Each structure stands twice: as C-alpha cells, then as structure tokens.
Amino acid sequence: MMEEHLRYAKPKLVKLLSDPNVQSVEKEGIKCYLDHLEDVVSKGESSEFFGYLPSTSVRLKTTDKDYQQRTVVLNKPHLEHLKSEILWSHNQGGQGVEKAIFCVESPDGTFEVKNGNHRQTVVETLVKKKALPKDFGTPAFVLPNSKHKVVMPILPVIMELLNHHSQALPSGLTDSRKTIRRHVKTNGLDLRDAATYKRVKNMMLQVLGGRFAEQTILNAVTAIKNEKIAEESDVYIKTHDEAYKEFLDVHKAKGNDEGVVTFEKGGKKRVAQLVQISSKGPEYAAALRNVLKKKQENPQGQVYLIFNDTLKTSSSNTIMKTRRNLFIELRNWSYQIRQQAKGAGYSLASGGSGHVCPFDGVIIAPQMKDKWFGKLCDEADVNAEFSPENPELESDWTLVTKREILSQWASSSTAYNVQWLHPDFEVDQGDTYGGEVAQLKLEVV
Numbered sequence: 001m002m003e004e005h006l007r008y009a010k011p012k013l014v015k016l017l018s019d020p021n022v023q024s025v026e027k028e029g030i031k032c033y034l035d036h037l038e039d040v041v042s043k044g045e046s047s048e049f050f051g052y053l054p055s056t057s058v059r060l061k062t063t064d065k066d067y068q069q070r071t072v073v074l075n076k077p078h079l080e081h082l083k084s085e086i087l088w089s090h091n092q093g094g095q096g097v098e099k100a101i102f103c104v105e106s107p108d109g110t111f112e113v114k115n116g117n118h119r120q121t122v123v124e125t126l127v128k129k130k131a132l133p134k135d136f137g138t139p140a141f142v143l144p145n146s147k148h149k150v151v152m153p154i155l156p157v158i159m160e161l162l163n164h165h166s167q168a169l170p171s172g173l174t175d176s177r178k179t180i181r182r183h184v185k186t187n188g189l190d191l192r193d194a195a196t197y198k199r200v201k202n203m204m205l206q207v208l209g210g211r212f213a214e215q216t217i218l219n220a221v222t223a224i225k226n227e228k229i230a231e232e233s234d235v236y237i238k239t240h241d242e243a244y245k246e247f248l249d250v251h252k253a254k255g256n257d258e259g260v261v262t263f264e265k266g267g268k269k270r271v272a273q274l275v276q277i278s279s280k281g282p283e284y285a286a287a288l289r290n291v292l293k294k295k296q297e298n299p300q301g302q303v304y305l306i307f308n309d310t311l312k313t314s315s316s317n318t319i320m321k322t323r324r325n326l327f328i329e330l331r332n333w334s335y336q337i338r339q340q341a342k343g344a345g346y347s348l349a350s351g352g353s354g355h356v357c358p359f360d361g362v363i364i365a366p367q368m369k370d371k372w373f374g375k376l377c378d379e380a381d382v383n384a385e386f387s388p389e390n391p392e393l394e395s396d397w398t399l400v401t402k403r404e405i406l407s408q409w410a411s412s413s414t415a416y417n418v419q420w421l422h423p424d425f426e427v428d429q430g431d432t433y434g435g436e437v438a439q440l441k442l443e444v445v
Contacts, residue, residue: 010037012207014034028150036049049142082122086126120138123138181227183204316374364399365397
C-alpha cells in the first residue's frame with residue numbers, strides 16, 4: 001500500500017538532502033518524513049504510523065485554498081472511477097482502498113488528509129449510502145502531531161511529488177505556481193530578497209524539473225515574487241484580462257462573440273470594441289495597430305482604449321506619470337498617422353485641429369489604492385491630495401472622449417488635461433467627432 005509513496009517521492013527527496021539550496025529546516029523535514037514512511041513500508045500494518053481510519057475521524061478541509069480540497073469538486077470522472085474500483089475490491093473480499101492515504105494528526109485527535117482526498121471522499125460517500133459498512137476504515141500512513149511542525153516546511157513539496165504522477169489530476173493542481181506559492185506561504189518566504197529568490201528558484205528546478213520546462217518554472221517563481229510586490233503596492237496591479245473582466249462586471253456590460261461590448265458610460269449607451277493598452281513600450285504599438293485594424297474592418301464601429309498599467313514596480317507616482325505619458329504617446333502617434341497619410345497622397349480630415357484620432361475614447365482603469373499627494377503635472381505650483389480610486393465604482397473608470405482629446409490637442413501644447421488624470425475631476429464625456437482614418441488603406445504604424 002505504501003510502495004508508491006517511496007517510488008514517487010523518495011528519489012527527489014533524497015536528492016534534495018544534498019542540495020545546498022535546501023535549508024536545514026527543510027532537510028530535517030525530509031528526513032523525518034522518509035524515516036516514518038520507511039517504517040510503515042518495512043513493518044506494514046504493525047507500524048505505529050499506520051492505521052485504518054474511520055470516516056468520522058478524517059478531515060478533508062484545509063486552511064489553504066490551493067490544497068487538494070478543490071479537486072474533490074473538480075475531478076468527478078476520477079471519483080466515479082475510484083468508486084467502481086473500491087466497491088469491486090470490497091465485494092471481492094479485498095480491502096477496498098488498495099492505496100493508503102497520507103494524513104497528518106491534528107491536536108484534537110482527528111486526521112487531515114494531505115494526499116488521497118479523492119479516495120477518502122469516495123469512502124465517505126459510500127459509507128453514507130451504506131454501500132460500505134459504517135465502521136469502514138481507510139488505510140492511512142499517519143504522521144503524528146508531534147512531527148507535524150518538523151515536516152511542515154517541506155510538506156508542499158511532498159504533496160507535489162505524491163500528486164504529480166497521477167494522470168487523473170486536473171490541470172489546476174498541476175499548475176507549477178500552486179506548488180511554489182504553497183511552499184513560499186508555508187515557510188513565510190519573501191522572494192523579493194535576492195538570495196531567497198535564487199534559493200527557491202534552484203530548489204523548484206529540482207522539484208518540478210522533468211514535468212515543467214525550465215522557463216516555465218522560472219516564470220512561475222518570478223510571478224509569485226511579483227504577487228508579493230503587487231500585494232504591498234499602493235496601487236492595484238492587474239493583468240489586462242483581469243482589468244477587462246472587472247470593467248465588464250462594474251459596467252454590467254455585455255459582449256458578443258465578435259468582441260463588441262455594450263455598456264453605459266457618461267449617461268450614454270455605447271457599443272464598441274475595447275483594446276487594452278499599458279505603459280510598456282511595445283504595447284503602445286501593438287494596441288494602436290489593433291485599433292487601426294478594427295477601424296478598417298468596421299469603419300462605422302467604435303473602439304475605446306482601456307489604459308491599465310501592468311508594470312509590477314508601479315506606484316502612485318509612476319501611475320500618474322504613465323497616464324500623462326499615455327496622451328503624449330497618443331498625440332505622437334497622431335502625427336505619424338497624418339504624415340503617413342500625407343506621404344501616401346491622402347487628404348486626411350482632422351476636424352480642423354491638424355490631429356487625427358482613430359479611436360473613440362480612452363478609459364482609464366482605477367488603480368490608486370490609497371490617497372495620493374503630489375503634483376498632477378510638472379508645471380503645477382503646489383501639491384494636491386487626491387482620493388483613493390475604487391475599481392468597483394463605475395464613476396472611477398474615467399472616460400476621455402475623442403472630442404475632448406482633439407480639442408485639447410488643438411488648443412494646447414500639452415497633450416493631456418489634468419482633469420483626465422484622476423476621477424476627483426469631472427470630465428465632459430461628450431459626443432465624439434474629429435479626424436478619421438477608418439476608410440484609409442494605411443500601412444501599419
């Protein structure tokens with residue numbers, strides 16, 4: 001019943017014992033786990049660390065949402081397979097559960113499952129349905145409560161090694177980030193520290209190597225580090241997908257298969273396609289190429305940019321700067337389009353401003369977690385205090401229309417109006433008008 005534990009977990013655990021990236025407390029946990037496991041394998045049912053546990057004493061719930069409890073719901077086909085297998089074995093006079101689960105004893109005398117939630121869930125269901133006797137016990141390798149703290153620092157790694165071989169596992173559990181995140185959380189590690197980052201990175205290359213590509217593991221460790229940075233940042237750092245979903249939820253927006261979204265903003269119903277843009281240089285070009293493509297495919301359709309700064313190192317000060325820089329870059333882009341059209345022999349209408357604006361507006365995602373105190377622009381004489389922004393408030397998603405943008409560019413040498421930079425100001429949000437490039441067959445800029 002326990003040979004699989006040795007076969008899947010022991011080789012890499014032994015290798016970790018000689019790895020300089022593994023801390024002494026983690027090595028102590030590895031040794032403790034292997035000593036207890038080998039005792040059960042050698043002594044079998046006579047080992048003090050083996051037992052048949054009744055359902056009433058076993059707990060499936062854990063304190064970490066990333067642990068196995070989620071798979072009980074997610075992988076129903078595997079539960080059905082185990083149900084048939086356990087019933088067949090029991091009815092043939094066998095044990096029923098042929099592979100022991102791994103549990104940790106709790107101070108209250110109950111046992112928390114660390115490997116084997118599927119098996120235990122099936123047993124509990126069959127006992128309730130009286131397909132198994134009320135006193136049916138699940139075979140288990142039990143780590144005593146006195147050793148729980150010793151093994152805890154390495155427990156996420158042990159769970160990963162015991163789980164990864166199973167083809168029945170859903171993709172959620174085999175996500176490399178989950179194992180790394182559990183290990184970091186369990187040990188209270190801060191990956192922002194360069195030495196800790198390097199140590200965890202090298203250790204996870206050992207644990208996850210062979211199942212994930214090296215770059216995937218490196219990206220996962222970096223992602224966990226960035227999560228901590230974002231958590232303690234004074235701004236909301238979200239991916240484009242997260243910001244897009246949040247926009248739809250807050251505005252009660254509806255989208256179709258073509259990516260056209262219907263929403264209300266500024267007291268008006270709007271039907272448009274949304275294009276994400278950030279402060280990262282390459283994203284400007286990609287987003288604006290996307291705008292041109294959408295406009296050329298559907299000249300009468302509207303396109304709005306959603307500005308969401310995705311840089312993990314952003315702060316309130318840098319967010320305010322990137323919002324200003326956004327409109328500077330958009331105006332520079334306007335010049336490029338106009339020059340390209342002129343060079344191609346087109347007469348480009350520009351609403352009398354000399355500028356063009358192929359998109360119909362810019363929506364600025366709320367990202368300021370806290371009050372912000374500073375200058376909205378370099379020319380400002382004094383600092384000012386601004387309120388926190390709330391992503392759950394529709395009014396904090398500032399919309400700047402084409403009309404406002406072209407008017408600003410025509411009347412001022414500054415590419416932006418300070419009222420656009422924070423929802424404490426109210427903006428006009430009037431109808432759009434101005435230069436269009438939708439009908440022009442332009443080269444991509």
